[in-house]
Amino acid sequence: MLGIMTGCSFEKPGKKEGSTIEEIKKRDKLVVGVKYDTNLFGYKDPKTGNVEGFDIDIAKQLAKKILGDENKIELKEVTSKTRVQMLKNGDIDAIIATMTITEERKKEVEFTDVYFEAGQSLLVKKGSDIKGIDDVKSGTKVLAVKGSTSVDNIKEKAPEAEVLEFENYAEAFTALKAGQGDALTTDNAILYGMAAQDPGFEVVGEPFTDEPYGIAVNKGDKEFAEYINKALKELKDSGEYDKIKDKWIKE
Structure with a gap:
């Protein structure tokens, strides 16, 4: 046996x-x-x-x-x-x-x-008032993914913002398109991929971290x-x- x-x-x-x-x-x-x-x-x-x-x-x-x-x-x-x-x-x-x-x-x-x-940036709906990290202030809802460095970085760079965390990028992007947040943050290379999927969104501002x-x-x-x-x-x-x-x- x-x-x-x-x-x-x-x-x-x-x-x-x-x-x-x-x-x-x-x-x-x-x-x-x-x-x-x-x-x-x-x-x-x-x-x-x-x-x-x-x-x-x-x-x-x-x-x-x-x-x-x-x-x-x-x-x-x-x-x-x-x-x-x-x-x-x-x-x-x-x-x-x-x-x-x-x-x-x-x-x-x-x-x-x-x-x-790569470098962390922001994805927003075209026409948004958010043009970069300096525009992320109190009352701004930022979407990010659990377990990513993006969560800690955005909390450090924009401590007054409300950060909503999702399981993956697909869920986060769906939430942004549904109007559940004002911006989505992660590495710019990933954000360009999202913008390529939906031309109604764009990456704004210079990267504010090195990734x-x-x-x-x-x-x-x-x-x-x-x-x-x-x-x-x-x-x-x-x-x-x-x-x-x-x-x-x-x-």
Whole structure:
């Protein structure tokens, strides 16, 4: 019975006996946590069911580097709130999901080098009196996403504003369109994706924070982080990174 039970055990991506790279090769599949609700970076098209975006293409290039085939990848949906716990649980090998590198997060995960530079801004309905962060004052309702750095940043930059938090970007944008808030705040690259979906909205003002995105792996897994750093450098040196960026980020 013991032998049968042992033979029926299942491996999670994060429960490893060897190195992460060895386990991925053994499994013959890279499992990555990505966003499904972030246009231009990680967005699941409701018509096709395909998940596409800048982060997705970066993930595919990593799969190609490790396994020789960009299709040997499994994309799992994460949110700002769930992604770190999913990594710790072993549900995913890495997070590639518009995740800003912060000192606080470094206590929980191992970050790679910066793979995208963003900055926090505001999305408003065209014609709004809000033209930048200085216009966010008492009585202003700002929408943000739980677990994101945007929440802490807006509370610091505009302490008098009322901040309403949502589970994901799709819910926050729907609330903005329904008139539940005056502005939505997150990284400008994400906001440009929302504006592209609905021309009735626009990104205003200069970015008021720096938001460097990093790929996150399990804390202490420096070997895997360094492997990804080398893969990112190769992507940039070859010109492939610029092709991916130009494909998705028009601004």
